[in-house]
Amino acid sequence: MLSRIASLPYVRRLRILRVRRVAGMSSRSQRGAVSILAAVWVSVAVITMAAIDIGHFYYVRRDLQRIADLAAAAGVQTIGSAGSCAAAMNSAQLNATNANGLSSNGSIQSTCGRWDPSANAAPSYFVAGNTPLNALQVVVSQPVSFLFLVGQTRTLTATATAQATNIRSFSLSTSVASLSGGMINGLLNALLNTSLNLDVASYQGLATAQIKLLDLATALGVSSMNDLLNAQVTVAQLAKAMATVLGQGNIVSANVTSALNTIASVSTGTTTIHLGNTSSQTGGLLAVGLGDPQAAATATVNALDVLMAAAEIANGTSAINLGAALNLSPIASVTAQAQVIQPPVIAVGEAGTYPDGSYRTSAHSAVVRLYLNVALLNLSIPLVATINALNLPIYVEVGQGNAYLQTTQCSTQLASSYSWISTTPGVAALCIGGDAASNMTNATVPTSCNQPAQITSVSLPLLGLGLANVSVQSASGGGLNLSVQPPSATVFKFNGVQGDSDDYQTTNSNGLGSAVGGLLTQLASGLSGTIHVTVLGLDVTGVATPLVNGLVTLLTPVLQSLDALLIPLLQLLGVQIGVATVHDLGLACGQAQLVN
Template identity: 30%
Template structure:
């Protein structure tokens, strides 16, 4: 009897132990299921929060494409991030915070700053983002958005009310940019070849098809950077180069190395020395109207190869007198020299207002500032002979400046447009001093024959500047050049001369004040009918016009906004 009672209790105890284990097991499984639901919910909310951050960063970065002051762009970016967050179901408030560890409390922090993949000091975590920068040197090209939110725990476990989630995104965008130049006369092969030969001091052995290939070819700043072997666009712009090195860089980046010897063969060493002394670099021929490191936004815009070569040759000859007598048919004893006071610059940049530039716009191109000295002589083949005519002239050629005032972007390159405003200064021609370096301040002897001397008072003639607005597609060119302007200007000066005639007789001297400008004008007209067309062509190839300008839009780049972190 005792044995049966003991067996019954053992079985009952076993059944009770199994029940307890089953309860514990079921509770564990239930708890694991609930924890899994919570973990899944947290991961889902994290992905949702990351999506909010991504969309807000892209929306905010798009505001940087509208070039404006840094303060205005930051304000727009903050408003765009807030609107994007609300649209995507995030109710937290957005605030500006460029701290190193933002997102400590629920909400959205927005920071407009600088993203530069080549900035090693800001490479922590792969961000390459810097919230602090010098606004006088740089403009923001990226927006960092950090979104923080506390997610409630679905199963109320002891130890906390919820889990704080954090998502971060960096959107990069730069305004669309255009590359353009003013005063391009590169389409005329003969004039362009003659102009380059004068500037380089050698014989250019290019064919017309070779030159046309250069005119039709573009290179980007990024291609030039890779060819130069430097890390950043800024390093490329500031790397000092001789003219030979500059030509090798540009032609190499354009896969035109075979033309290097045809252009530079026989060039005097002094040209390279002048280029180094003038501080030739890529930055000297480009007015990059975007601030670093948003220079990267201009890295993919096309730059015309022929234009770069012509501009560099003019930079190398800055301040030097270029003798044009061999290129322009002149009378014996006559002189013709050109001096580049300030070389031209191509422009690459966005549409941006300026409070300091006279035109009111940040991105501007300009032609050369050039002085031209002309001394026309007739009847003075040998030293000491009397001169039938001596007409010393100094021409201050007009400069033109063109500002980028508008851009229209499109997916198709052919549908993009750049709006340019061009203003030219007044051109001036005057009777020159003996060395042709400045306008004469005293009477000038025009004729010094045996018994006859003709003297003219100082005189000058001007052509007023012009202004025009043009809208061009990439690769398009417009011209408002009228031929023979220099000849017309000189004739107008000669026609209005106040002339004194002194006749030396045997016993006396006769002094007569006469209006003989018509005679001088007729003589200069005959001379310039031969000299004018060739000289005008040379000046056009150098990008120089008297009162008008040629415009050329090389490329328009509309970069897309993207996430970089």
Template identity: 30%
Template sequence: MLQRRTTSLVAAAKRFTAGATPANAVRVTMQTKTPLFFGKVLTGDPYINLRVSSVASTTQLATFAIGSRLASLNGGLLNQLLGQMLGTSLSLSAMDYQALADAKVNLFDFMSALATRANLTGVSYDSLLQSNLKVTDIIAALQASGATGAASSALSNVGSSLAGVTTKVTLGDLIDAGPYGDMLVGQQPKVGVDLDALDLLSATAQLANGTHQIATSLNLGLPGIAAVSLQVTVGERPVGSSWITIGQAGASVHTAQTRILATVQLIGSGSVAAVNLPIYVEVAAGTATLNNVSCGYPDIASSTAQLGVSPGIVDAWIGGVTSADMTNFTTKPNPPAATIVDLGAIKVTGRAHVTMANTAPTNVNFSYADIQAQTRKTVNTTSFTSSLTGSLLGDLSLSVQLGPLALPIPGLGPQVVSIISGATGSIDTLLNTVLQTLGVGLGQADVWVAGIRCDGAVLVN
């Protein structure tokens, strides 16, 4: 009898529903009579009924991940951010990064190559992932496990740039091998786990950097922006979580908590030569949880998977956030107003605050075709706005000071607002590009399912 089996806190006797679809378990029952010889003297019955029952359940697994993919690849920005996180200087072109984004690497082939580089033999995948591994070995293993052509050349370039770098990381903070963790390195499970080389490179760079602050200046050539000073701090993922996992319903993956402080110098007009706008953005850890895998039988092409996705809560300010605020992940900043215009005796200060959040996860369905193509789907927060800067501008409170006095100066406040408003699109592009380079979205999360397995079976009762 085909049934549906549910593993939860429900009583064992109620975990099986006969005839439910889609089916993931089968119950076999046998009954017979056997004759009694001496026992019939006690029972008065020459026979006894014997009944046995057993249940087998399929193993329904999915490989899935969470992150954010850049709409366009800016080689200069990637070189600055990834280079600082890796402790070196990178000189890859946008085409190099595109080649890495296009290169597919099998996760288990990569881990096998990594074990060889690290001289680890006879170990399980879990043991490998919990080892302290050199970043240089990780880059070499990426190159050896499927990256070819331009992607291989780009990884060679990265490897050469890392000469002398001795940083080590624990990849278990990124990768969860799930039920295959106990398998010996070199054994191949029957589940698809392909990754983009750029995704793995970027995630490794974040691990290598730890929670150290990155500071750099940017020039993306955006209209209305004269210069940008950027500070970035990436926190740790929730304990016991990962970026990609293989698991059954209930398994989850997370992005890392990320903070950026962009001090944007805007090109002024009239009596206001420049506006210095400090914008702080914090994106909390986003989460994707596997709700279910539905295995098509007998047509595997009808299989589906569903994720419950919660993008990271966004907390954004215009205000005087300090470097100390950036690295203190135990509390959220609540900054004072910042001086955004300084005309000597006349100063303009401003402060604004907005948030984006989800009240509940959004369910995202993946067809078998989506899974085969590793289609990335984007989930927005319920309070998502296409322009974070526009939202901040709507909450902006300005104060004009003449010497020690706070005096209204006709026309100055609206002039400052007009300058900021004219650069809103450029500031949004800047913030989105930086955050996506760090693997997180602004009020958004990209999720994808890289493979499913439906052919495993186990005796459960």
């Protein structure tokens, strides 16, 4: 063959050799292509198997996350119950294994703690064991076998944190039973510069009307609780928003929404009020004791409490003329002015204390100054004297009373869900003196009347005396000064049912005796020892006993009647004199939400 090729012409030989070389190269290329193709298919198979395993792990991981989420949400709902952490952990365990099918080789670990974005570090905001407990962290683990690696496993985990807070709202305010339509009309007219004339049924309806904060936010056109707390509105806008909320679904009678619409229409003031106390603003209507204000969405507030507090905040520290609300005609004429130094606050939040010992959620009553001048005209003390006019100047200053949310405990029934609120009335100072009115502008020294209060001058010919000056004074000769120190704290227990007998609870003891009798009534009971009669500078009280007794007889019913009006009126202002009435506004139990 080679000899034959060699005998061929050169060009022909070259062509034959080239063809053979190409044929050899093609054979070798085919063998290489098969190897490459095999490697590609093996790689594809490995990748496919890996992808199937990854998909399998992803599916199992998602299922574990579902189990962890549901277990955390179920468990945290009982963290505020009597069983607290143990109950929450047990509930999470049962939910994972029984309700959501955690496999027998899986495990669940639950940790109780506190979730608080305002106090704990990001990103979890969760600290195990911190109190008050409000969160449950659940870690679910399960070993999962590889589908294509026999005998090989990988442990997958999923973590979920759920938060649930028992939220109570409450205020220090007057009870429904003590409401008087004329009294509230007079007070609101003085605060808002209006001419309201609503009936007592309307106000009693407002006193029993509850409004969810989320609904109020919607009516005001804000999208979150943070926006609600930062909102500034006029009294008219607030009244209109409450009317909108209460008008939905026939929650209350038509006269209640009509009353709010009337208040909105006649309240022409442009002063805006802050709805919440926040880190950047104080003096707001609501004090929300929650790390996450959004949790307050389901909390409720009372329409009348909100309205009264808003009117006071809008009025500022301007003097309030209370004369129309303290009408004692025909037995006496009363001039009354009040000044709200600090308005009351409605509390919404959770129980417990901060690390520094201060309570997370507290309501407080107003700090108020009050000046009264009680005038009696054309008096007669038989067989003793006729008195043309008598004036008794009285100054009262009431410090802040407080109510603190100590503990909450929730169960499946509202009747067996409870909260405990500790309450202390404010300190009250009262004085009678010629300089009583000057205390209204006193901002530097403690309340005090230093001058005797000359209440009348009268001729006493039947007692053998001339013109006598009658004054109320202390034993030392100055003004009469009294104080009411608060008793030790009283703890009230409220259930979760709204509209029952425990919605209002009152502690009524004080340093002057039972507050049922009233502060001024207690003053009246001690008047006989403070009335002094002088003639030409000489004290003749001893021989003017019939006059003193007659004046006490005249003043006692006046002061008692004034008490009957003044105490509930001041309570409407949020003032608690030797008495603390806590108005429970509702308990929202265990509103669970996943936070991580």
